[in-house]
Each structure stands twice: as structure tokens, then as C-alpha cells.
Amino acid sequence: MEVVFLKTHRISTTISQKHWELLKEHSEIFETQQKALELALESLENSSKQSPVLTLEEKYWMRIKRAKSAVIIEKNAFKFLIETTDVELLSEIFSRDKTIEYTIELYFQKPLEECSLKEVIDRLVINLKITNWFDTVDYTDTGGDYKLIMTHFFGFNFSKIIRTSIENMFKTYGVKADSIVSVKTIFMRISKN
Secondary structure, eight states, X not given: OOOOOOOOOOOOOOOXXXXXXXXXXXXXXXXXXXXXXXXXXXXXXXXXXXXXXXXXXXXXXXXXXXXXXXXXXXXXXXXXXXXXXXXXHHHHHHXXXXXXHHHHHHHHTSOGGGSOHHHHHHHHHHHHHHTTXXXXXXXXXXXXXXXXXXXXXXXXXXHHHHHXXXXXXXXXXXXXXXEEXXXXXXXXXXXXX
16 A cells, blocks of 8 residues: 655744634634645635636726726617717817727726827727627738727718718827718728828
């Protein structure tokens, strides 16, 4: 019969009264303090391995939630508000408050100017997707510029408001963006120069 010796280590520490009570309780269940502590550590290890990795969208939502910068409104009510809004005034408010710039900076936790153009576009796309304002948001790198295509069902006013907001954000960033809008689509070319 082969005898196996496990290498063990002695520890000495202090714990709060609350945790002392927990250790006593679990020591009764698992027979010894050693077993209770070892099982607790293994449980911590296993739960950290099982923690799901958050997607970029989920991380963004967590930041927006903490900042309390978003409100939820039913889509048809939002569509009605957009259809009946003063487009010029709302565009001015979005531009003045730099709403899109703010959300990108919130995500990166750094000024817009310190982001690469690709980072800005990637985070813009994530931002546009998580708002649920758009049916599709896609972009391609064509070499000399980026082409961004967005589709939605909120109408022409919405297309104009979003076009102005995004173009102003890119102007603030220091690149040129040109757009063509329709009732349900926004086509945008963002220059890399």
C-alpha cells in the first residue's frame, strides 16, 4: 500500500465575529475548520471561472446605468415624439449637449480626442445598437474612409436629427462626415483624413 503525503501549510489569521460564526457553523457541517475553509476557497475559484465575460454592449449598458443617463420609452411613443418634434431645436440640443460624444467618452473613460477613429466608430456603433433606435447599424472600412449605414423606422425627422448629431460629433473629433438620409436610412461616409 502506497502512502501519499499532501503538502500542507499552517495559516494564522483573525476574522470578524460574523465570519467566525460562519466558520463554526460550516465546520460542524464539514467536520473541520480546514475542510470548511478549503471548500470555501474552491467554491470561490469555481465561481470566478464560471463568471460570464460581459460583451461590449453589456459593459456599455452597465456604465450608462451607473451614470443614470438613459431613460426607457416605448418605441411607438418615441416615434410619435420624433414625428411631432421641432427637428431644429432637438438637433440643437443634441449638438449642444454633445450627447454622442458623452456616451463614447463614458464608455472609454477618456476624452474623445484621445480615441482612435476606429475606436470612435466602434463605440458609436455599439451606442447606436444598444439604444434600440435602429433596426441595423453596420460599417465598413473602404481604405480611405469608413461607410456607416443605419436603418430605422422612426421617419425622416429622426434621420435628420441623427445625421446632424453624428456629423457634429465627427466635426468635434476633427474628421469630415457626409451623409445622405431618407425616411428609413442614413448613409454616412467618414473620412480618415
